[in-house]
Structure formats: C-alpha cells, structure tokens
Amino acid sequence: MSGYAIAHLDEIDEITDGRCPSRPVRHHFGITSFGVNAWTGKEAGDRIINEHDEADEHEELYFVTAGRARFELAGEQKDAPAGTFVFVERGVTRTAFAEEPGTTLLAIGGEPGKAYVPSGYEIWSQLREDFDAGNYEAVADRGRELMGQNPQYPLPLYNLACAEALAGRKEDAIEHLRQSIALSERSREYAKGDSDFDSLRDEPAFKELVG
16 A cells, blocks of 8 residues: 555546536545546636535535636636636535636545545545436346445445335335435435435334434
8 A cells, every 4th residue: 555646637537427527536546635627628728616505505616727817706706827826615516618628627525524534425426316217127227236346335225225115115215215325414304304215114124214
C-alpha cells in the first residue's frame, strides 16, 4: 500500500445519468472525506452541469481547469475562463455551459457543518436513465451486479429496492432496503412515505423495517 494514487483525467471513464456525463473522481480514488467530480464539454455550447440548486444539500466549489465556461447562477450569467473558481451556496440554482471545446470543470462539495458521507450516487447514476424510463426489470438485474461490486453505499441500494418493488420482486426489495437502512437511517425515513414501496406496505417484513 503506497498511501497515494495518481490518475490522468482521461483515465477516469465517464458515466452518465442521462443528463451531463461526468467523471467520478471521488469514487475512482475511494475518497470518503469530500465529494469531487469532473465534467467536460466536448463541444462549444454543451451543457456541462445540469441545472440544480442543492437545496438543503451541498455547497459547491467549481474550478475551471481547461477551456472557458459560462455559468448561470440564480438567473445571472457569469464568464469563467480557465483558472476561475466559482463558489455556490446551497439553494442557488446553477448550471454551466462550455464556451470552448474541451472545457472541463472540477466540482468539490459537502454539507455545511456535517462530516461528508458518500451516498454512492456515482453508482446509481448508471441506472437512473432506465429507472426514469420505467425499465425496472433492467435496473433490478443490472443493479444487483453493481451492488455486488459496491455494497458500501446506501443510495443505490435504496433505489435498487425501489426498482425491485416496482418490478414485483418483493423479497429482493425488502432485503436491499434492509441493507440500505443498515448503512443510513435516512433510508428508513424515506421509505415510510415513498410510493415506490406501496406494493410492500402490507408485508410484515416491510412493516418491521420502517415501523
């Protein structure tokens, strides 16, 4: 064990949730103390960061490592050439576009006042497009493989349980929900009101899990 790791940006494969492809830097290195990912706009005009506001979630620091980006922050447009830092607080709607081919952003984020806990979104993002399209059987099949390789994250386990419940795989759904709750108590609270689990409401094992 050397205690360090080195990778070029291009050595980290892009993944996508159907919106903006990203490079999962945090997951690649196994970082657990902060979130960090990279996005590249291959052509001018490409959206690099999907529009979102991180309300009640993370504050984010973006750094433009190459090219030139145009940020839209709370409806205002800001030019950001290579070398520019852009800090955005929670609740502020943000998105970014490439103004030059190959524009690349690095994003670092965390929840103010709390220790960072990886959710495993990088894993779930590979299944999100099929889930949103209602392909629950495909998500359940592929998800089992991905969870077998990455059993340490609560979010993809929770969402896999949702897909399995919607696909009628009740026993699998309850087991993966149990594993998710063991990793994060938030999963129990989410499940109480999540309509994806309506088919499980009368199952004793589900009632025992969510209370």
